[in-house]
Amino acid sequence: MFARTARRQPQPRYLVxxxxxxxxxxxxxxxxxxxxxxxxxxxxxxxxxxSSGGSSDTTLLLERHPQLGTETSSRNSEVIHAxxxxxxxxxxxxxxxxxxxxxxxxxxxxxxxxxxxxxxxxAQDAAQRAAxxxxxxxxxxxxxxxxVVPTRWVSADEARREEPGAxxxxxxxxxxxxxxxxxxxxxxxxxGLFEEAGxxxxxxxTVVGIEPLYPGGGSSSSGSSGWQLTVRDSSTGEESQITxxxxxxxxxxxxxxxxxxxAGPDQQTRLYFAKGNYxxxxxxxxxxxxxxxxxxxxxAAGLGTHLTLDLAGRMRFGPDVEWVAxxxxxxxxxxxxxxxxxxxxxxxxxIDASALAPDYAGVRPKxxxxxxxxxxxxxxKGGFVDFYIRKEDGxxxxxxxxxxxxxxxxxxxxxxxxxxxxxxxSRKVEGSPAL
Numbered sequence: 001m002f003a004r005t006a007r008r009q010p011q012p013r014y015l016v017x018x019x020x021x022x023x024x025x026x027x028x029x030x031x032x033x034x035x036x037x038x039x040x041x042x043x044x045x046x047x048x049x050x051s052s053g054g055s056s057d058t059t060l061l062l063e064r065h066p067q068l069g070t071e072t073s074s075r076n077s078e079v080i081h082a083x084x085x086x087x088x089x090x091x092x093x094x095x096x097x098x099x100x101x102x103x104x105x106x107x108x109x110x111x112x113x114x115x116x117x118x119x120x121x122x123a124q125d126a127a128q129r130a131a132x133x134x135x136x137x138x139x140x141x142x143x144x145x146x147x148v149v150p151t152r153w154v155s156a157d158e159a160r161r162e163e164p165g166a167x168x169x170x171x172x173x174x175x176x177x178x179x180x181x182x183x184x185x186x187x188x189x190x191x192g193l194f195e196e197a198g199x200x201x202x203x204x205x206t207v208v209g210i211e212p213l214y215p216g217g218g219s220s221s222s223g224s225s226g227w228q229l230t231v232r233d234s235s236t237g238e239e240s241q242i243t244x245x246x247x248x249x250x251x252x253x254x255x256x257x258x259x260x261x262x263a264g265p266d267q268q269t270r271l272y273f274a275k276g277n278y279x280x281x282x283x284x285x286x287x288x289x290x291x292x293x294x295x296x297x298x299x300a301a302g303l304g305t306h307l308t309l310d311l312a313g314r315m316r317f318g319p320d321v322e323w324v325a326x327x328x329x330x331x332x333x334x335x336x337x338x339x340x341x342x343x344x345x346x347x348x349x350x351i352d353a354s355a356l357a358p359d360y361a362g363v364r365p366k367x368x369x370x371x372x373x374x375x376x377x378x379x380x381k382g383g384f385v386d387f388y389i390r391k392e393d394g395x396x397x398x399x400x401x402x403x404x405x406x407x408x409x410x411x412x413x414x415x416x417x418x419x420x421x422x423x424x425x426s427r428k429v430e431g432s433p434a435l
Contacts, residue, residue: 027213027226027243027244027245028058028060028242028243028244029058029059029060029200029242029243029244029245030047030051030056030057030058030059030244030245030246031044031047031057031058031059031060031244031245031246031247031248031423032059032060032061032062032227032229032242032244032246032247032248033047033059033060033061033062033248033250034062034207034247034248034249034250034251034258035062035063035249035250035251035252035254035255036061036062036063036065036068036069036191036201036203037068037069037071037072037073037187037250037252038069038073038183038186038187038190038408038409038412039073039250039252039401039404039408039411039412039415039416040061040063040248040250040251040252041061041068041069041187041190041191041194041412042190042412042413042415042416043248043250043415043416043419043420044059044061044190044194044199044416045190045191045193045194045197045199045416046413046416046417046419046420047059047199047248047416047419047420047423048193048194048197048198048199049193049197050420050424051197051198052197052198058198058199058200059194059198059199059200060199060200060201060202060242060244061194061199061200061201061202062202062205062207062229062231063201063202063203063204063205064204064205064206064207064234064251064254065203065204065234066203066204066234066235067203068187068191068201068203069183069184069187071252071253071327071362071363072252072253072362072363072364072365072405072408073183073187073252073408073409074183074184074187074362075330075360075361075362075363076183076276076319076362076406076409077278077306077308077316077318077319078180078181078182078183078308078310078409079119079178079179079180079181079291079308079409079410080100080103080104080114080116080177080178080179080180080181080409080410081096081100081178081406081407081410082096082097082100082119082149082150082175082176082177082178083096083097083100083143083148083149083407083410084121084135084138084139084149084151084175085135085296085303086384086386086407087138087143087384088138088142088143088144089144090384090386091386091387091389091431091432092386092387092407092411093143093144094144094414095387095407095411095414095415095418096407096410096411096414097143097144097148097149098411098414098417099407099410099411099412099413099414099415100177100410100411102413102414102417103181103186103410103412103413104116104179106186106189106413107181107186110189111189112181112182112185112186112189113181113182113185113311114179114180114181114182114311115179115180115311116176116177116178116179117178117179117180117289117290117291117309118174118175118176118177118178118179118290118291119174119175119178119290119291119292119293120154120159120163120166120168120172120173120174120175120290120291120292120293121135121172121173121174121175121293121294121295121296122166122167122168122171122172122292122293122294122295122347123168123169123170123171123172123173123295124167124168124169124170124294124295124346124347125169125170126170128170128294128295129170129171129295131295131296131298132171132173132295135151135173135296136151136153136173139151149175149177150175150176150177151173151174151175152173152174152176153171153172153173153174154168154171154172154173154174156168159172162289163288163289163290163292164286165285165286165287165288165348165350166286166288166292166347166348167346167347167348167349168347178291180291180308180309180310180311181409182311183409186409186412190412202231204233204234204235205231205232205233205234206231206232206234207229207230207231207232207251207258207261208230208231208232208239209229209230209261210227210228210229210230210247210258210261210262211227211228212224212225212226212227212228213225213226213227213228213243214226222262222394222395222396223247223395223396223397223398224396226243226244226245226397227243227244227245227246227247227397227398228241228242228243229241229242229243229244229247244397245397246397246398246399246423247262247397247398247399248399248401248419249262249398249399249400249401249402250401250404252365252404253271253273253327253363253365254327255271255365255400255401255402255403255404256269256270256271256365256402259400259402262392262395262398263392267435269367269402269435271365271366271367271402271403272323272365272366272367272368272369273323273324273325273326273327273329273363273364273365273366274302274321274322274323274324274363274364274366274405275319275321275322275323275324275329275330275333275361275362275363275364276302276318276319276320276321276322276361276362276363276364277318277319277320277322277332277333277336277340277358277361278316278317278318278319278332278358278359278360278361278362279316279317279318279332279337279340279356279357279358279359280314280316280356280357280358280359281314281315281316281317281351281352281355281356282355282356282357283352283355285350285352286348286350286351288307288309288315288348290309291306291307291308291309292306292307292347292348293306293307294306294343294346294347302319302320302321302364303406304343305317305318305319305320305340305343305344306318307344307347307348316359317340317344317356318340318359319361319362320336320339320340322336323369324363327363327365329361329363330360330361330362330363331361332358332359332360332361333358333361334358337356337358340356341353341356344356364405364406365402365403365404365405366385366403366405367385367388367402367403368383368385385403386403386432387401387403387404387408387411387415387432388400388401388402388403388404388432388435389401389404389415389418389419389431389432390431390432390433390434391422391423391429391431392434393434399419399422399423399431401415401419402435418431
């Protein structure tokens with residue numbers, strides 16, 4: 001808890017390099033990262049690792065909950081995505097492909113449990129087959145220049161031999177680079193590296209106010225002299241102030257609230273919340289050995305109720321899409337089971353309905369209420385909405401992340417590097433277009 005930590009160990013004030021043309025001023029920290037999910041941890045680790053090379057830069061990670069990574073980062077499918085669904089050159093595509101490569105290497109080096117299982121996307125009719133053909137052509141010919149996301153067609157004979165319990169009337173497209181990861185172990189590893197590099201973590205610390213330091217001090221940019229944050233201890237209600245040169249808004253489900261504390265009245269935004277219900281399966285048959293996804297449906301806000309495996313080989317199904325008013329709506333909706341069962345039976349016909357049970361739910365932050373995940377592109381065309389990661393114009397030292405849903409877990413290490421390079425890179429790093 002930040003208030004208690006501050007009393008036990010008063011933070012020294014550091015002469016920090018601000019990321020503008022103004023003179024340095026003294027602030028408590030160089031960087032404050034708001035939000036301790038997988039993405040916030042990866043950003044914090046990247047900034048702290050950069051600073052540990054002898055500079056006096058310091059990084060504080062603020063998390064409003066008593067534990068790290070309890071929201072979207074721990075309530076998902078734990079899939080390492082290959083990068084099939086996000087178009088030829090979107091930010092999601094670039095970060096997913098790079099992040100997937102980094103994540104496999106990181107997990108192997110750090111002993112984070114993971115498996116490169118592969119995934120089948122199955123088609124049941126001509127329209128679904130056409131959707132798979134578009135994905136295959138995109139990956140082969142266009143996606144980041146082509147060839148970086150392998151896919152292959154699985155013959156009917158091979159499909160029957162490898163997965164006899166699966167149905168794919170119109171074809172199977174395989175993604176061999178898809179896998180699974182223990183998201184909790186990943187976040188533990190990232191947090192350990194962050195603290196080893198000198199980073200400071202404050203749990204149960206909710207940001208309730210942000211304002212620029214010394215406004216009107218001769219610069220046209222807010223934050224040119226740093227920022228003051230008001231932080232509330234979530235358990236006691238006590239408030240305290242800290243100062244920082246830069247703010248990274250990686251607050252996930254709460255990111256719009258942080259944005260609106262900084263942005264002007266004409267720049268306010270909001271998020272929309274898509275709850276995904278998951279269902280456990282208490283039988284070992286039909287037996288499958290890889291992930292199985294239905295063909296993506298045009299206009300859908302997700303990838304369909306798919307079959308995933310945990311690291312023990314247990315099956316689970318989800319997520320579906322249920323729009324909710326509050327990100328705290330985490331109760332699994334059992335009324336969604338009949339619809340999920342219908343979709344599951346389309347590709348796993350021998351599923352035992354009596355062995356399905358509500359398991360858990362997660363909420364995904366969306367920038368639009370009907371944003372589709374399965375249509376690649378850029379700039380919001382065709383319903384597709386990209387990640388929003390931007391060093392905001394008119395504000396010194398504010399990097400803003402909004403709508404970081406899937407493939408955020410896969411992309412987390414690449415996002416950390418992107419944010420670091422936005423602050424320290426030797427060349428201009430392009431982020432998202434302005435809202």
